[in-house]
Amino acid sequence: MASIHLASSITHAMDDPEFSREMRYFDGRLKIGAYGEETVAEFHDGKLAQVAVEDTPDADCKIIIRGTAELWDNLLARYPVPFYQCLQTCNIKHGLEMSTTNETYAYLPALNRLVQILRADKNEGS
């Protein structure tokens, strides 16, 4: 399966009314590790300031999600098999790393929407 371009997808996600609303007031960095890269998106008061593949320490990120290529392939399948249906089932059943900060819980609506967007991006035309 093709991998995804996270920086482009996150930039594109800011045009999505649900994702951009659910990211409101977020100040800090969201780091996503997938397919051998770590993409860091920095937000100021809910606005995306920058997003890039970069080596930012975990301690400087408020939300961290990290998983193997196989795990992301399963999560982003058009119809995931049990129990890859969302970030949290991948976390508790399959070892996806997810931070446990207040921000991780508070911005779960946005993170779930981002997965929907990534899933659509990945499966578009397939």
Next chain:
Amino acid sequence: MSTVKRDPITGGYIYLTVEDIEYRVYYEEAGQGIPLLLGHTAGSDGRQYRHLMCDEEVTRNFRCIAYDLPYHGKSLPPYGHKWWAQEYNMTRARMMAFPNTLSDALDLERPVYLGSSMGGHLAIDLAHDFPERYRATIAVEGALRSATEYVDVGMDGIRREFDNPNVSRNSIGAAMLLNMSPYSPEEAVREVQWEYMCGGPGIFAGDLYYYYYEHDMTPDQAAEIDTDQCMLYLLTGEYDPNTSPAETQAVADRVKGSEFTAMPKLGHFPATENYPEFRQHLLPVLNKIAAGAAHR
């Protein structure tokens, strides 16, 4: 005369005393015939059964009664009791007392109990502890115990995620995605999430005290369930990570005479997240119960 679209559901309030506290409890009714008590999931309310209560194939033989547990839906916390001064935690005894007390108050004759999630666990507890009260119970997403990975989180971890002043209730709704099937219609998934976003503070987390800890039936206790006295039906969705079909099968293996149906492509909230699919599995169960009543 204009044609107005209405659901055939009526609602009302009843006062129930449980553990020496008087509660004003909201419940809704639809249909006629065999009483069918409907117990909602943790942190939600009886709205979850709105599709079932509008299903004429159900309501022509069953008097459906969906109740909101106190602190849920339209059942307020008990007036005159300092509920705000203590942490809410649901216990096994209280979970069983509400349908029992409601059944007595409504003069129901050996009703059927159907519950989902914590209500599914309760269906198993009721069949074990009160077989004389119920002609059958239907456990939707029930098990001997919830999945170990979730139990191991502990109440501190549960409250950190679901009862945290830094986190809005929106996140509880979002978290329910973990329980649902990718095949369920998005509008139904969003409705489940909405209902979870509407709950009272700390109530979902407190319900999980029963769901993860107080409900803990041993295999030997399960084997004590007498299905000749109270039939136990089990229905579990393929995508439920809290009580997977394998975990429900463990109940069926121990309860002689019970009937288990695994439901492909359904999750933890089948009655709400995809009712048209769920009813394909539910109606055969209800038809058996109705046929049994007709032969008595």
